[in-house]
Amino acid sequence: MDTRHVGRAAIQAAFEQMLKHQSHYEAEESLPTLLNGDLALTATYPADNSRGRVQVARRQPDGTWLRILHSSGYFV
Numbered sequence: 534m535d536t537r538h539v540g541r542a543a544i545q546a547a548f549e550q551m552l553k554h555q556s557h558y559e560a561e562e563s564l565p566t567l568l569n570g571d572l573a574l575t576a577t578y579p580a581d582n583s584r585g586r587v588q589v590a591r592r593q594p595d596g597t598w599l600r601i602l603h604s605s606g607y608f609v
Contacts (some may be wrong), residue, residue, distance in 0.1 A: 573598065
């Protein structure tokens with residue numbers, strides 16, 4: 534299923550729904566973060582042995598990071 538959540542309100546609502554179904558998630562082992570200027574790619578090995586998480590974040594002018602893409606896709 535390819536579901537997209539655009540904007541802070543939509544993303545917050547999606548996480549609220551997710552947490553209603555499962556309130557505890559195991560920590561996942563992180564792969565090395567790849568940086569290119571103000572962009573970062575992060576990924577994890579899946580704790581549940583099914584899917585990993587891939588995220589892209591952009592460094593903001595104040596130095597914080599804002600996630601701009603998240604995908605729970607299959608790793609090969």
